[in-house]
Amino acid sequence: MSTSPRLVTLPDIERAAESIAATCLRTPVVPLVREDGQIPLWLKAESLQPTGAFKLRGATYAIARLDAAERRRGVVSHSSGNHAQAVAYAARVAGVRATIVIPDTAPSLKVEATRRWGAEIVVVPPADRLACAEKIAAETGAVLIPPYDDREVIAGQGTVGLEIAEQVPDLGTVLVPVSGGGLVSGTAAAVKALRPDVRVVAVEPELAGDLAEGWAAGERRVWSVADTSRTVADGLRTDSVGVLNWAHIQAFVDDVVTVTEEEILAATGEIVRGARFVVEPSGAVAAAAVLAGTVAPTGGTTVAIASGGNVAPETLARVLV
Incomplete structure (x- = not known):
């Protein structure tokens, strides 16, 4: 039911x-x-x-809710740009490692801004971004920070x-x-x-x-x-x-x-x-x-x-x- x-x-x-x-x-x-x-x-x-x-608000709160063990494993997310920057920034403030999967159609301005905040960037075709983020989470133990759901x-x-x-x-x-x-x-x-x-x-x-x-x-x-x-x-x-x-x-x-x-x-x-x-x-x-x-x-x-x-x-x- x-x-x-x-x-x-x-x-x-x-x-x-x-x-x-x-x-x-x-x-x-x-x-x-x-x-x-x-x-x-x-x-x-x-x-x-x-x-x-605005994406910084949700990313900051999601990372703030992680426990110590989760923080040590780092975070991963996927985004066309604004959530990517938000997770990268919030992770940097919290002292947490971040990997961001970005579609290859994302504006270069947003990609470079995400990189400046210290995140590792993985670029994939748009249709593959969720699957790639989930694979990274499964292989590394990183916590997936969803963009919205x-x-x-x-x-x-x-x-x-x-x-x-x-x-x-x-x-x-x-x-x-x-x-x-x-x-x-x-x-x-x-x-x-x-x-x-x-x-x-x-x-x-x-x-x-x-x-x-x-x-x-x-x-x-x-x-x-x-x-x-x-x-x-x-x-x-x-x-x-x-x-x-x-x-x-x-x-x-x-x-x-x-x-x-x-x-x-x-x-x-x-x-x-x-x-x-x-x-x-x-x-x-x-x-x-x-x-x-x-x-x-x-x-x-x-x-x-x-x-x-x-x-x-x-x-x-x-x-x-």
């Missing part, structure tokens, strides 16, 4: 917040000001984290939602970018526990819309890496939302929408100009839903999570022309 997975709770997220406080920033919520002076939404600036993305990782990412609920008294809507679903799972769990009337909307690139398809069908859907790799939002190219993440999304998310490639790039440029901090296309996906008119503001303040800022210079130049 199957049982429902145990969801992350507010006390889980509060424990995570206390645990990661010394390593992760409490990032600001800042206005996006349009040329006409209007403020259509506010942005949770996770691109200001030491590794340039994990209770500790979800609790760590949930500290973003905890902060938003505390920082914005008149919060009305929170928009969250989605790939594997760690950020939206934790954020939605925290927001709904503290502010049940707040609307939580998950946002995906249209070209990586496995969650949107599953949401419409009422069942989790899996897309191929070849499909999701088409999007310019390279941080959102995983093949599917995780199993545990799907359960959280069903429990706590109010709606799922998608945005086009053109809308993502337009939002990237508008955030840099209007909020005056750097985001990568993945980090602009949530805001794009409002800026393109896909999600209309309702009562209260609308906040979009700007999830990361590890953008290649040529991409940034392209959107600022």
Whole structure:
């Protein structure tokens, strides 16, 4: 007989917040000001984290939960870039050895940043990254730190939602970018526990819309890496939302929408100009839903999570022309 997975709770997220406080920033919520002076939404600036993305929260908490024997064996993970950097950085802070499996399609900027934090890098084709990480874990005893389908990782990412609920008294809507679903799972769990009337909307690139398809069908859907790799939002190219993440999304998310490639790039440029901090296309996906008119503001303040800022210079130049 199957049982429902145990969801992350507010006390889980509060424990995570206390645990990661010394390593992760409490990032600001800042206005996006349009040329006409209007403020259509506010942005949770996770691109200001030491590794340039929210992923540091979940990685830091997952590594903090390891016992002494596990720390001695080291950690291994797989990622297209932002989780890779997060695990490498968190492992370095904790004095733990880290090996990261990275797909050969990952931006060189993110690969080199991961290497700078001291991790050993293994590069493989995108479809092989999980199997390779699992093989390394089996052969070396290293602890696998999943990018999203994990209770500790979800609790760590949930500290973003905890902060938003505390920082914005008149919060009305929170928009969250989605790939594997760690950020939206934790954020939605925290927001709904503290502010049940707040609307939580998950946002995906249209070209990586496995969650949107599953949401419409009422069942989790899996897309191929070849499909999701088409999007310019390279941080959102995983093949599917995780199993545990799907359960959280069903429990706590109010709606799922998608945005086009053109809308993502337009939002990237508008955030840099209007909020005056750097985001990568993945980090602009949530805001794009409002800026393109896909999600209309309702009562209260609308906040979009700007999830990361590890953008290649040529991409940034392209959107600022």
